Amino acid sequence: MGKKILVVEDERNIVDILTFNLAREGYETLEALDGAAGLRLALEQDPDLILLDLMLPKMDGFQVCRTLREQGRATPIIMLTAREEETDKVLGLELGADDYITKPFSMRELLARVKSNIRRTEMLSQAAPQASHNRLELGRVQVDLDAMLVYKDAEALDLTQREYELVKTLASARGQAVSRESLMEQVWNYDGYVGDVRAVDVAIRRLREKLEDDPADPKFIVTRRGLGYAFGI
Secondary structure (H helix, E strand, C coil), X not given: CCCEEEEECCCHHHHHHHHHHHHHCCCXXXXXXXXXXXXXXXXXXXXXXXXXXXXXXXXCHHHHHHHHHHCCCCCCEEEEEECCCHHHHHHHHHCCCCEEEEECCCHHHHHHHHHHHHHHHHHHCCCCCCCCXXXXXXXXXXXXXXXXXXXXXXXXXXXXXXXXXXXXXXXHCCCCCECHHHHHHHCCCCCCCCCCCHHHHHHHHHHHHHHCCCCCXXXXXXXXXXXXXXXXX
């Protein structure tokens, strides 16, 4: 049986397009047209991934995301949001969403994000480090580029796709600072980005909570004032 994807979206035409394309890729789909129904299905059916719109009747996407995380559900959540809603993206990430994709979106990109987030969840369940020749060694931290996993002290970290990409990008720079705008381009795939970069700061803060011994005194992901972020080596 294919992986189960829950689509929570109040626009029927978007639901139909998503479920049709997901089914073509071999996924089983569940549908909810409002937030309350989406939350109920998420709790009852335990899907492998949730595509969650933000502006929903009865219960918005923020509340759905918050409730799932408060109840200990780690199901990957990809938010569907309009490009101009930068504040919404930041809040969604703060509440525990794993990723977001902007409307109108490329179906190819969305399917790639779905596949990537599900694959990382599967790989994370293989807790022991696997032999790999494509690995960045950074002292106590290792980035396995083949498995798309980050290890600290030989233990796999439970990172989202975005957090993994942040570590990989900063680690690859080998101590050189990477600007927030450059991170938006490389990690968020926004070419020539010149807008609000708070999403980067939110993602870095969440990453530090998982990676650092003391998030208040980071040693791995360090801030270079006026320049951006760097991986401390």
